[in-house]
Amino acid sequence: MSEKKQQVSRRQFLNYTLTGVGGFMAAGMLVPMLRMAVDPVLQPSTAGDYANVGLSVDDITDTPQRVDWKVDQVDGWYESKVSRSAWVFKDDKNEILALSPVCTHLGCVVSWEGSDNYPNEFFCPCHNGRYEKDGTNIPGTPPLAPLHVYDQKVENGILYLGDAKPR
Numbered sequence: 001m002s003e004k005k006q007q008v009s010r011r012q013f014l015n016y017t018l019t020g021v022g023g024f025m026a027a028g029m030l031v032p033m034l035r036m037a038v039d040p041v042l043q044p045s046t047a048g049d050y051a052n053v054g055l056s057v058d059d060i061t062d063t064p065q066r067v068d069w070k071v072d073q074v075d076g077w078y079e080s081k082v083s084r085s086a087w088v089f090k091d092d093k094n095e096i097l098a099l100s101p102v103c104t105h106l107g108c109v110v111s112w113e114g115s116d117n118y119p120n121e122f123f124c125p126c127h128n129g130r131y132e133k134d135g136t137n138i139p140g141t142p143p144l145a146p147l148h149v150y151d152q153k154v155e156n157g158i159l160y161l162g163d164a165k166p167r
């Protein structure tokens, strides 16, 4: 029985060493890059969350009132507070309606009775856009779609709003 002696040449030793060191360095660079690329996908989404807008249901009347609140927004690694607004009131059926103030024409902000010429309507000053009280766009004015409506829920008599969605 012969014992085969393995000899490593200087060239092989250098090849193994350089390949090992090169691979280690490449992994050191690639792992953080992969983590950066994948990490936002792994974060839990905040979509569908509801925020306490600080308004008691008892204080909601049939006259639209503007409420403002802030939500946490995560954009990749950048976290910030984002302002949100809504026009909140009780409709003819005594149900709460929370309308987005963002004009569906080009995104300006609408106001309730924002023009003396158009009482009992939402008015957009940018291009004289007009909406009925329920948020329906008035034909013949620039907006071609109604105001978006916020998802909502009531807990312990307090209004919570989620995302504004088109109807």
Ligand code: FES
Binding pocket: 103, 104, 105, 106, 107, 108, 124, 125, 126, 127, 128, 129, 130, 142, 143
């Ligand atoms: S942005 Fe509101 S009417 Fe144009």
